Amino acid sequence: MHALRLTTRFKENAYQGEACLLVYDEQRLSGTMLSEDVRDQFESRPSTARIYILAPFVSENDVRDCFSSGALFERVRKYFHVLGGRLFLLSFCEHEKRQVSYAFPFTIDDSGRPIEEAPQRVEVELRNGWLFDLFDRHAGRLDAPLGVHFGKSSGKHADKFLRVSGVLLSSAACAAIAYFALGNVDNSQPKRIFVDTAPLIAIAFAIQRIATKHKIWEMEAPVHSFSSYGGVSRLPDPSGKDLILVSASTSGGLVERLKGMGFDEKHITTLFFLESPTSRKTAGTVICDLTFNVGQSFGYPQIESHSADNCPLCKEGFFLAELEGDQFLLEKRAIKRLTVKKVTQTPDARAALELLARKEILHVKLFGQRSRSSEFTLNADDMLVKVPEIRAKSFVH
Numbered sequence: 001m002h003a004l005r006l007t008t009r010f011k012e013n014a015y016q017g018e019a020c021l022l023v024y025d026e027q028r029l030s031g032t033m034l035s036e037d038v039r040d041q042f043e044s045r046p047s048t049a050r051i052y053i054l055a056p057f058v059s060e061n062d063v064r065d066c067f068s069s070g071a072l073f074e075r076v077r078k079y080f081h082v083l084g085g086r087l088f089l090l091s092f093c094e095h096e097k098r099q100v101s102y103a104f105p106f107t108i109d110d111s112g113r114p115i116e117e118a119p120q121r122v123e124v125e126l127r128n129g130w131l132f133d134l135f136d137r138h139a140g141r142l143d144a145p146l147g148v149h150f151g152k153s154s155g156k157h158a159d160k161f162l163r164v165s166g167v168l169l170s171s172a173a174c175a176a177i178a179y180f181a182l183g184n185v186d187n188s189q190p191k192r193i194f195v196d197t198a199p200l201i202a203i204a205f206a207i208q209r210i211a212t213k214h215k216i217w218e219m220e221a222p223v224h225s226f227s228s229y230g231g232v233s234r235l236p237d238p239s240g241k242d243l244i245l246v247s248a249s250t251s252g253g254l255v256e257r258l259k260g261m262g263f264d265e266k267h268i269t270t271l272f273f274l275e276s277p278t279s280r281k282t283a284g285t286v287i288c289d290l291t292f293n294v295g296q297s298f299g300y301p302q303i304e305s306h307s308a309d310n311c312p313l314c315k316e317g318f319f320l321a322e323l324e325g326d327q328f329l330l331e332k333r334a335i336k337r338l339t340v341k342k343v344t345q346t347p348d349a350r351a352a353l354e355l356l357a358r359k360e361i362l363h364v365k366l367f368g369q370r371s372r373s374s375e376f377t378l379n380a381d382d383m384l385v386k387v388p389e390i391r392a393k394s395f396v397h
Contacts, residue, residue, distance in 0.1 A: 008298060024054065025170070031068070031071070060089070068114075086106065089106070102119045128289050134167060141161070142162070147318055187211065189241070361379050
C-alpha cells in the first residue's frame, strides 16, 4: 500500500518549497515501496524540496535498511539532488532525559552515495502544517449550516466545532498523530492513560505500540475514556503518573478543570488547538496549533464562542444543535414517548387519554420558550369513528 502523504510549505532563508511527510503503517517495509512513493511524489508535486519518511511501527534499523536497498537514493538524486533537496528519516533522540521527535537528514554526494548529517529537531511549523493538512482534508472543523449554531459540551455556543473522530480513519493517520504526541510530551512510563473521547483510544493504542517498539516504555498501560466535560467528575484520583489526551480545544477549559482536580499539567496533552479571541493558549502541551498566523501558509481563523446565557446567535433566532455523543442534532427531536411524573387524573381518565393517543386522535405540541408550555388538539370526528365505545355512548345521549 502507498504511504499517507501530508504536505506543507516551508521557508529556508530566501527559498520557499514544499515539505512532504510520507507515513507508513506497515509491519514490513521495502526499499521498492519507499522509492515508488518518492517517485510518485515528485511526479505529482514537482515543487517538493524535502521528503520526510515516518514508519513508527517499524524499528529505526529496519527503516535504515530499506533506505539502503532498492532505488530510493537513485530516485532522490534524479529528481532533486541538483536543487539541494533532502531526504529525512523521522525517529527519536534523547533530549533532557526523554525521547523526542528528531529528523535525520540525508544528502547525496557527487558520486551518488548517501551522506547522513547530524540529526535535528522537527520544526514546530512543519509539524503543525502536516497535522493541519490531515485535519483539514478530513473536515475536522465542522461549520454549522445556515441558521444553526452548536451547543458544545463545555456549555459554550459557537457556529464552528472541532471534531477529531473523522480524522482518525486509518492506522496511518493515528500513527502520525501518535508519533508527534509521544515525541513532544513527557514520555515517561504512565500508569494509566485517560482520553476525553472514545475515538482517541485508537491514538492511545498507537502511542503505546510506538513507545514499546522503540523501547521508550517498558509496558503498555490501561486506557479509559471519560467523555469530556460530562464525565470528568467521575475520573479517579490522580496518581502523578497518568497521561491525559484531550482531542481538541478552543478555550483550554477542560485542561484547566483537570489541573484543578490535581492532574499534572506536564502530563496533559491537547492534540488540536484553535485559538479564540479570549483564549490565545492553553495549559499543558499542544501537538498541533490550527490557528492561522501571519507568514504561515495554513491555519483557520479564531473561533468565537459565547456563553449560553448571553449568546448573540440565540438572540438572532439561530437553531441550537445540541451535542449528543459525537454528533450534533441538527433538527428537533420527535417526541416518541411521554412519561407522567405526577398523577393528576383518575385511572379512567388516564386510560381514555392513552387510548386516544394510541389511535392518533389526541395530539400534543410542546413549546420551549413561549408563554404556553404545551398545546392539545383533539379530533372529535376521528374519535367517533375510531372508538366504538364513545360512538355508542354518544348515540344513547
